Amino acid sequence: MAATQTEGGAAGRAASLFEASRPLSPSIHLVAAGTSRLVLVPNGSQVFEVDEDTFGQLDSARLTHDGRAIELFLQNLGVDEPQLVDDSAPLDPPLRALSLAVAQRCNLGCTYCYAQQGSFGDVPKSMPLATALKAVDLLFAETNPGERVNLAFLGGEPLINRGVIRAATEHSQRRADESRTTVTFSITTNGTLVKEEDSDFFEQHGFAVTISLDGGQAEHDKLRPFAGGRGSYQHILGRIAPLLARQHRMQVSARVTVTPVNLDLAGTLDEFIKLGFHSVGFSPMLSSPTGKGELDHRHLALMLDQMVSCGEKFIDKFIAGERYPFTNMVNAMREIHRGTHRPYPCGAGAGYMGVSATGDLSACHRFVGDDSGEMGNIEEGIDRDRQRSWLTDRHVHRQEPCRSCWARYLCGGGCHHEVINRGRPACDYIRGWLHFCLGAYARLSAERPDYFGSTSTTPQTFVP
Ligand code: SF4
Numbered sequence: 001m002a003a004t005q006t007e008g009g010a011a012g013r014a015a016s017l018f019e020a021s022r023p024l025s026p027s028i029h030l031v032a033a034g035t036s037r038l039v040l041v042p043n044g045s046q047v048f049e050v051d052e053d054t055f056g057q058l059d060s061a062r063l064t065h066d067g068r069a070i071e072l073f074l075q076n077l078g079v080d081e082p083q084l085v086d087d088s089a090p091l092d093p094p095l096r097a098l099s100l101a102v103a104q105r106c107n108l109g110c111t112y113c114y115a116q117q118g119s120f121g122d123v124p125k126s127m128p129l130a131t132a133l134k135a136v137d138l139l140f141a142e143t144n145p146g147e148r149v150n151l152a153f154l155g156g157e158p159l160i161n162r163g164v165i166r167a168a169t170e171h172s173q174r175r176a177d178e179s180r181t182t183v184t185f186s187i188t189t190n191g192t193l194v195k196e197e198d199s200d201f202f203e204q205h206g207f208a209v210t211i212s213l214d215g216g217q218a219e220h221d222k223l224r225p226f227a228g229g230r231g232s233y234q235h236i237l238g239r240i241a242p243l244l245a246r247q248h249r250m251q252v253s254a255r256v257t258v259t260p261v262n263l264d265l266a267g268t269l270d271e272f273i274k275l276g277f278h279s280v281g282f283s284p285m286l287s288s289p290t291g292k293g294e295l296d297h298r299h300l301a302l303m304l305d306q307m308v309s310c311g312e313k314f315i316d317k318f319i320a321g322e323r324y325p326f327t328n329m330v331n332a333m334r335e336i337h338r339g340t341h342r343p344y345p346c347g348a349g350a351g352y353m354g355v356s357a358t359g360d361l362s363a364c365h366r367f368v369g370d371d372s373g374e375m376g377n378i379e380e381g382i383d384r385d386r387q388r389s390w391l392t393d394r395h396v397h398r399q400e401p402c403r404s405c406w407a408r409y410l411c412g413g414g415c416h417h418e419v420i421n422r423g424r425p426a427c428d429y430i431r432g433w434l435h436f437c438l439g440a441y442a443r444l445s446a447e448r449p450d451y452f453g454s455t456s457t458t459p460q461t462f463v464p
C-alpha cells in the first residue's frame with residue numbers, strides 16, 4: 001500500500017490522535033480511553049485513573065493554562081516533588097554495549113540507506129580482527145562480576161566479514177567467562193549472505209538476529225534491491241529459512257523501515273509473523289542522506305493509523321490469550337508499566353557506542369564517520385570531555401520544544417541522529433502513538449493484569 005492509496009478514514013483517525021495528544025501542559029497529559037479517565041504525570045511517568053469530574057477540571061485547567069490548579073492536583077497526589085529527572089548529564093557512564101561496524105560495505109543498494117551502502121560516505125572497508133578484539137577488550141575493561149554487556153555487529157552488511165564476527169564473539173565469551181560477567185550478542189543483517197552454518201553459530205551463542213525486511217516482495221524489492229537492481233526478497237527468505245526454523249537460544253526478528261512506499265504495516269506484520277519471526281518492529285524513515293524515502297507529516301499520519309490497527313489487533317489477541325509479537329507495542333507496554341522516565345531517547349554516547357572499521361568510537365552505529373558524534377577511539381579510549389559535553393547538550397531539558405512536552409520522559413527527545421540531521425518532524429506521530437499506548441495499557445491492565453505480573457502499580461486510582 002503506497003501513501004496515495006489511502007487517505008480519508010486513516011488520516012481522520014490519526015488527526016483525532018494528533019488532536020488528543022497535543023502538548024497542552026508539561027505537567028500532565030489526559031487520556032480518555034473507553035470508560036477510563038487517565039492522567040499521565042511525566043514526573044516519574046506515573047499513570048493515575050481519575051473520576052470524570054476531576055478529569056474535566058484538569059482538562060479545563062490545561063486549556064486555560066491554569067498552572068496553579070494543576071500544581072495543586074499534583075501536590076494532592078504527592079508527585080509534585082522531587083523532580084525525578086534533574087538537569088545533570090551522567091558522569092563518565094560505564095560502557096555496557098558496543099556495536100562494531102565490521103563491514104563498512106554492502107551488497108544491497110537500498111534507496112534510503114543512512115550508511116550510504118555501508119561505506120558511510122567513505123571508501124568501503126572491513127574491520128581488521130585486531131581492531132575488533134581491541135574493541136571487545138574496551139567493552140570488558142570496566143565490567144564487574146555479575147554485570148551484563150552486549151556486543152552488536154552491524155554494517156554495511158556485517159556478514160561480509162563473517163570471520164571477524166566469529167572471532168570477536170568467541171573472544172567476548174572468553175572474556176565474559178573469565179570476568180564472571182554475562183555477554184549477549186546481536187546482529188543486524190540484510191539476510192542475503194546468511195549460510196546454513198550461521199544458524200549453528202548464532203544458536204550456540206544465543207544471538208538476537210535482526211533481519212532488515214521492508215514489507216512484502218513488491219515493496220521490499222523496490223526499497224532493498226541488490227546493488228545491480230535485482231530484487232532481494234525471495235533470495236533472503238531462502239537464506240534465512242534455517243534461522244527461522246532453529247530459534248531456541250537465538251531469536252530472529254524482522255525490522256521494517258517505513259517509507260512512503262511500504263505503509264501497509266498491518267499486512268506486513270501478519271505476513272512476517274506467519275513466516276515465523278520471533279517479533280516484528282517498525283521504524284519510520286525520518287532522515288536519509290539524500291532525503292529519499294523520508295516520511296512527511298501526511299505519511300506519518302498514515303503510519304500512525306496503521307500502527308494503531310496493529311496495536312488494536314495486539315490487544316484483541318492478547319486478551320484472547322494469543323501471542324502477537326508486535327515489537328513496538330510490547331516495548332511501549334513495558335516502558336509505560338515500568339514508569340520509564342529518562343532524559344535521553346537511548347543509551348547512545350553514554351553506555352552504548354559504535355566502533356568504525358578503523359577503530360573510531362562514535363555515539364552509536366548511525367554516527368560512524370560523522371564528526372558530530374565522535375567519542376574517541378579504541379586505542380586511547382572514550383574521550384570523556386567530548387562525551388560530557390555531548391550528553392549535556394543532548395539532555396532532553398536542553399531540547400526545544402521537548403522541555404514543555406508531556407511525552408519528554410517516555411520519548412527522550414527523539415533519535416539524536418535524526419534530530420541533528422532533520423529536526424523533529426515526527427512529534428505529532430510520537431505523541432499520538434504514546435497516547436494510544438497509554439489507553440491500551442489501561443485496557444490491558446484491567447483485562448489481563450497477569451500480563452504485567454504482580455508488581456503492577458499503575459494505573460493507580462486517584463480519589464480526590
Ligand atoms: S521529540 Fe519527543 S519529547 Fe521532544 S517534543 Fe517531540 S515528542 Fe516531545
Ligand code: SF4
Binds near residue numbers: 348363364418
Ligand atoms: S541515536 Fe538514534 S540510531 Fe543511535 S542508538 Fe539512539 S535512537 Fe538509535
